[in-house]
Amino acid sequence: MKVLVVGSGGREHALCWAIAASPLCEKLWCAPGNAGIAQDAECVAIGAEDLDGIVAFAREHAVDLVVVGPEGPLVLGLVDRLNDAGIRAFGPSAAAARLEGSKGFMKDLCAAHGIPTAAYGRFTDAAAAKAFVRERGAPIVVKADGLAAGKGVVVAESVAEAEAAIDDALVANRFGDAGAELVVEEFLEGEEASYFALVDGKTVLPLASAQDHKRVGDGDTGPNTGGMGAYSPAPVMTPEMEARVLDEIVHPLVAAMTEAGCPFKGVVFAGLMIGESGPKLIEINVRFGDPECQTLMMRLRSDLLPALVASADGALAHLDLRWHPETALCVVMAANGYPGDYAKGTEIRGLDAAASDDVTVFHAGTKREAERILATGGRVLGVTALGASVAEAQARAYAAVDRIDWPDGFCRRDIGWRAVARETAGG
Incomplete structure (x- = not known):
């Protein structure tokens, strides 16, 4: 099969890595890809939201399957466009992608069908949203209705913090169209x-x-x-x-x-x-x-x-999948300053030394210039390890992180902490 993966992040590198290992895959492209993906697929310079460009490429190269990685092109209707062109695609239609593209749509669907979720309200007016917050109290959660790259959610510890988040979205227009409507919902414990x-x-x-x-x-x-x-x-x-x-x-x-x-x-x-x-x-x-x-x-x-x-x-009925019993743990290495302003173009060394039979370094925001690997995004690498326990996978992942030479990056040092504590306690 000839396969095209759409996207350029760590998710897409992981998908390309897995698809490239399939004996059914005879050719693999990724649009636009990154420096790590280039080890598993041929990268093509087409943006993930360039729907016309992706459809044209898939037609020209007789692609058998397009795997759409990010939410943006799904919400924009890439799968619909591909299907209309007679091209098989993995992912939901634009109508189905509203489950992520509109938090309000998802919440209303849950309410109508008795699916357990937090109590909520939908608002386009800041005063009404603030009145709801004052009635409910804090902590409370304020969410931009649309896609905001994972940054449109504020877990407000006070009413004042929630009101500031409402003003950010509805008055200051921080998230553009994605924040033109808000979902405000109860804070869930657990x-x-x-x-x-x-x-x-x-x-x-x-x-x-x-x-x-x-x-x-x-x-x-x-x-x-x-x-x-x-x-x-x-x-x-x-x-x-x-x-x-x-x-x-x-x-x-x-x-x-x-x-x-x-x-x-x-x-x-x-x-x-x-x-x-x-x-x-x-x-x-x-x-x-x-x-x-x-x-x-x-x-x-x-x-x-x-x-x-x-x-x-539409043929999943008779399919089964097998899984390694081990734990896999991924540590994200990000550019200093993320999720705020961060420098781009800094060099990363030591990637080959970090990889092993139990460790794979997935790339997210990277590009290659000659023999150098440069950081281009906020989240840049996903150092991922297998282990018999969470603690073992964690130790292997951080040992690999420490072999990477990137003074302009950082990571959390406690990924998996809840599970490690549970293992230590014997529960």
């Missing part, structure tokens, strides 16, 4: 986890769980980011809890989308809060997470490519 499943419009094929670390600093401090690290599986997602997530959230969600006239195909990424009463849905993403995807691909023993094709073709 432990966060992520759950992934492939869907073909009808059938749900469970994948695995993970736990992300959104805050920039150790101990979950500082502002939210796109993700500073993750590990899989998440111990809080016991077999019993996984069954509840599938029965109470994923299956009803898929059925609701079909009922709404926009059947879902692709990957469902459920962001969850596991509390005393069970799982509640925080958000739905319509693509693999980054950096969760890196951990999932490290653990996957089966060939990924047939599963992606089956999702696109």
Whole structure:
């Protein structure tokens, strides 16, 4: 098969790495890719949201499958455009991608179908949003309705902080159109986890769980980011809890989308809060997470490519996937200053020394200039390790991090801390 992956981040490197290993893959491209992806695929200079360019390339090269990595082109309708051109694509239609493209749409769907989630309100008027906050009190969560690159969520510890977040979005227009409407919702207590499943419009094929670390600093401090690290599986997602997530959230969600006239195909990424009463849905993403995807691909023993094709073709019913029992843990290395202003073009050395049989360094924001690897983004590398326990995977990942020579980068030093503490306590 000839395959084109769309995107340029660590998620896309992990997908290319897995697809390139498939005996079914005879040719692999990535648009636009990065320096690490270039080791597994031929990179082509087409932007992820250049829908015309991607469709034209897929036609010209008789691509058999286009795998769309990021949410942006999905929300813009890339899969629809490809399907209209007779090209098979992995991912949801624009109508189905509203699950991520509009938090309000997702919340309304949950409310209509009894899917457990936080109580909420939708607002385009700052005064009304502030009145809701004052009525509810703090802590409380303020979210931009649209896509905001992982930075449109504020967990406000006080009413004043929530009101400032409302003004940022609705008055100062910080997030542009993405923040023209807000979802304000109750703060949920518990432990966060992520759950992934492939869907073909009808059938749900469970994948695995993970736990992300959104805050920039150790101990979950500082502002939210796109993700500073993750590990899989998440111990809080016991077999019993996984069954509840599938029965109470994923299956009803898929059925609701079909009922709404926009059947879902692709990957469902459920962001969850596991509390005393069970799982509640925080958000739905319509693509693999980054950096969760890196951990999932490290653990996957089966060939990924047939599963992606089956999702696109509506043929998941008889498919099964095998997983390594080990833990995979990913440490994100970011440019100094991220998620604020950061320098670009700094050189990274020691990448070959960091890799081993148990460690893969996935690239996110990188480019190659001659023999030099340069940082081009905020989140730059995903150092991912396998281990028999979370602690072992963590130790291997940080040993690899320490072999990378990049004085202009940093990372959290506590990825997986909850699970390591649980292991240490023997629970």
